[in-house]
Amino acid sequence: MCNCYEGRSGNKCECDSKDTDLTTDEARCVFGNDTKPCSGRGICHCGVCECFTRQNPEEEVTGKFCECDNFSCDRYEGEICSGPEHGKCECGECQCQSGWKGNACECRDTNDTCIAPDSEQICSGHGECRCGVCECYESEDQRYSGRYCEECPTCPGLCEDLKECVQCIMFKSGPLTTEECTNCSFIPEEVNEAE
Structure with missing residues (x-):
């Protein structure tokens, strides 16, 4: 020795x-x-x-203390960092290419896919854009759905929303006081269905 x-x-x-x-x-x-x-x-x-x-x-262990590698990053659909088009693994973390984000570079870095063609609002104002897809809001009496959260089959319709103002203005009835009635933002028109 x-x-x-x-x-x-x-x-x-x-x-x-x-x-x-x-x-x-x-x-x-x-x-x-x-x-x-x-x-x-x-x-x-x-x-x-x-x-x-x-x-x-293709797998490498690197670093002064061998603390880094290019294979232990998050995966999406079986691919490290969602594949080389989305990102690459550096020292155990995905480094996303331009236009991508997320732990595995699986999400587009834009909200464009969450905006309806005839709108400027993200998810029609009824949801959040996560990873390029609308996640619609839900409550006890309202549940939005659709690609852009534009549908709400459980929501009260426009008639229900305007009912109290119509009762107050047209028929001087309903739960609104005269003062509250002046706060209604529209003027209803009476329609004769016989014509």
């Missing part, structure tokens, strides 16, 4: 350790609070990590 001179270390005294105040070369290969040298994905040689190679030649 080799007994190394001062400033040398390693099994064969091949390592230069005079520039470090750490007692072992292996200690120089530990990242942060990690307990394993080279993040458990490499070997420590002369205080420097040599990362293991993977069976798949």
Whole structure:
């Protein structure tokens, strides 16, 4: 067994350790609070990590402490970062291409697909655009649906919304007071159905 001179270390005294105040070369290969040298994905040689190679030649372990890789990122539909057209995996996180967002670069970075052709409102003002798709609002008595949250079969219709104003203005009846009646924002017209 080799007994190394001062400033040398390693099994064969091949390592230069005079520039470090750490007692072992292996200690120089530990990242942060990690307990394993080279993040458990490499070997420590002369205080420097040599990362293991993977069976798949496209997969790489990198970094000073072998802490990074290009294969442990989020996947979408079986593809890392939704495929190279959407993003690429760098140090365990997806770096999205322009026009894409999300943990796996699975979402378009625009709200255009949530705006109806004849509108300027996102999800018709009745939902939120998430990942390019409208998620419609729901409450106890209203449930919006449709591609742009434009439909609401459970919502009271326009007649129901305007009923109290019509009763007040046209028939001087209903729950509104005379003062509240003046706040109605329209003037109803009487229609004779016999004509």
